[in-house]
Amino acid sequence: MILVVLDHDGSRLRKASLEALTRARNLAEAFGEGVAGVLLAEGQAPVEEARGYVETLYVAELGPYTAERWAAGVLEAAKAGAKAILAPSSRQSRAYLGRVAYALKAGLLEDTLESWAEGEWVYATRYAYLNRVTQKVKSAPPVVLTVKPNTTPLAEPLGQVGQVVALSIPPVPTVEVLERVQEEKKGVSLTEANVVVTGGRGMGSPEAFKQVEELAALLGGAVGATRAVVDAGWRPYSEQVGQTGKTVQPSLYIALGVSGAVQHLAGMNKSKYIVAVNKDPEAPIFKHADYGIVGDVHQVLPALIQAVKRLKD
Numbered sequence: 001m002i003l004v005v006l007d008h009d010g011s012r013l014r015k016a017s018l019e020a021l022t023r024a025r026n027l028a029e030a031f032g033e034g035v036a037g038v039l040l041a042e043g044q045a046p047v048e049e050a051r052g053y054v055e056t057l058y059v060a061e062l063g064p065y066t067a068e069r070w071a072a073g074v075l076e077a078a079k080a081g082a083k084a085i086l087a088p089s090s091r092q093s094r095a096y097l098g099r100v101a102y103a104l105k106a107g108l109l110e111d112t113l114e115s116w117a118e119g120e121w122v123y124a125t126r127y128a129y130l131n132r133v134t135q136k137v138k139s140a141p142p143v144v145l146t147v148k149p150n151t152t153p154l155a156e157p158l159g160q161v162g163q164v165v166a167l168s169i170p171p172v173p174t175v176e177v178l179e180r181v182q183e184e185k186k187g188v189s190l191t192e193a194n195v196v197v198t199g200g201r202g203m204g205s206p207e208a209f210k211q212v213e214e215l216a217a218l219l220g221g222a223v224g225a226t227r228a229v230v231d232a233g234w235r236p237y238s239e240q241v242g243q244t245g246k247t248v249q250p251s252l253y254i255a256l257g258v259s260g261a262v263q264h265l266a267g268m269n270k271s272k273y274i275v276a277v278n279k280d281p282e283a284p285i286f287k288h289a290d291y292g293i294v295g296d297v298h299q300v301l302p303a304l305i306q307a308v309k310r311l312k313d
């Protein structure tokens with residue numbers, strides 16, 4: 001069996017889960033195995049949607065998240081004999097899958113860009129050494145592997161529904177959650193957004209990002225930033241796009257005052273349409289843009305905002 005941990009928000013599977021499913025199906029085909037899913041739930045979970053993608057769906061109601069509980073849920077589902085366990089890369093999966101790999105004496109391939117089977121081995125590529133090099137690695141099953149979001153095509157439903165198996169997980173008494181204060185969510189998530197509006201150093205100041213936020217909100221998208229901007233403290237790291245930030249794959253990527261360094265391109269060059277605004281006609285970003293505007297972002301951005309407002313009225 002190839003087991004996929006299906007990440008969700010309580011009502012829908014996250015896009016990254018559909019990427020992990022595609023990777024799982026590729027391994028399952030190579031190894032002649034079936035694909036099972038596991039939903040780890042604090043309450044509601046999208047059982048009906050999830051069973052459309054797998055032959056067997058394990059569901060574990062676990063209460064408030066702790067890495068220990070989530071690891072116990074995955075280990076229970078893996079008892080049927082998992083050759084590989086896949087999950088979307090996230091802070092949470094980083095915390096609980098290390099425990100799973102240790103318990104199973106399995107290889108741990110984290111944040112992989114690609115993965116495939118050759119003979120009895122599972123191969124993957126991933127960034128290493130603070131993302132300065134790309135590594136090709138291999139591990140014999142059992143393997144625990146996480147999938148970097150926006151690296152893989154999304155799986156389609158199977159056209160039939162899988163069997164649902166409810167797991168009962170004994171209490172894990174190590175860590176108890178006493179209180180939880182959740183960060184207020186603003187707009188759509190960067191990795192799932194269909195439109196991303198990114199500001200670079202060319203925006204000139206943190207204040208100028210008000211207009212980046214305005215354009216993103218008008219287009220129903222998310223705000224991105226380059227590393228130069230994050231390092232300057234203008235925007236949070238959670239918005240960084242690129243090799244050491246997030247990988248995004250929206251339909252529309254608008255780059256404002258972004259030079260187009262290779263490390264930035266690594267996180268956004270799979271976007272369907274790239275629009276770049278830069279005052280330097282020689283800026284490398286224009287080589288990758290479908291539409292380019294040579295101009296001062298402080299003049300072009302307000303004009304773009306007005307144009308979108310007019311279209312929406």
Ligand SMILES: Cc1cc2nc3c(=O)[nH]c(=O)nc-3n(C[C@H](O)[C@H](O)[C@H](O)COP(=O)(O)OP(=O)(O)OC[C@H]3O[C@@H](n4cnc5c(N)ncnc54)[C@H](O)[C@@H]3O)c2cc1C
Nearest residue numbers: 200201202226227228242243244245257259263264279297
């Ligand atoms: C190991 C490593 C990992 C890295 N990871 C990342 C990463 O994940 N993400 C990332 O983004 N970078 C990353 N970098 C940094 C990367 O190399 C670049 O330094 C960075 O992307 C540059 O950001 P920028 O385009 O905002 O700034 P700059 O390169 O300074 O470009 C600013 C651009 O704005 C234009 N401009 C200036 N004023 C205006 C104006 N008024 N109107 C219009 N245009 C204007 C300029 O012509 C210029 O092209 C990494 C580097 C290393 C070494």
